[in-house]
Amino acid sequence: MLCENCQKSFATVHLRGWRRTPAGSGEEEREVPFEHHFCGECYEGLKKTNPLFNPMLAAGPGARLVKLRVISASPGRIVVKPIGPQSDATQDEWGVLASRFPPKYSVPGMEFEMVVTDAHLKYLQGQE
Numbered sequence: 001m002l003c004e005n006c007q008k009s010f011a012t013v014h015l016r017g018w019r020r021t022p023a024g025s026g027e028e029e030r031e032v033p034f035e036h037h038f039c040g041e042c043y044e045g046l047k048k049t050n051p052l053f054n055p056m057l058a059a060g061p062g063a064r065l066v067k068l069r070v071i072s073a074s075p076g077r078i079v080v081k082p083i084g085p086q087s088d089a090t091q092d093e094w095g096v097l098a099s100r101f102p103p104k105y106s107v108p109g110m111e112f113e114m115v116v117t118d119a120h121l122k123y124l125q126g127q128e
Contacts, residue, residue: 001037003039003042004036004037006041008039009041009042011037012038012039012040013037013039013043014035015038015053018031019031019034019052034052036052062117063115063116064117065114066084066113067084067112068082068112069083069109070107071093071108073107075098076098077096077098078095078096078106081094083111095125096125097125097126101124
């Protein structure tokens, strides 16, 4: 598979994820999947300027990268706990609405990173 940016080199970086898309009038935003394939050289160049590869560029003030572990999951709620060097060992678990969280991240024990602001966290928790 060729890099979708330069169309010359073999793609070695494969990105999959979800992004919010604006909805029509009267509808809520939707999460839609995306998939991209780049060579290492293009990826290194793009992650300096493109929010898709470096979410901190688009997140705005107060954004932070957190590593999370899924503690439990039910049809309505997913409980995650911040982990890693940036996390305080006493930091509380976060309960988020399953409907606002991508289903593939609802596996107990799974660890992943995400960029979050206080407003985004409140949205995930259903507090807005």
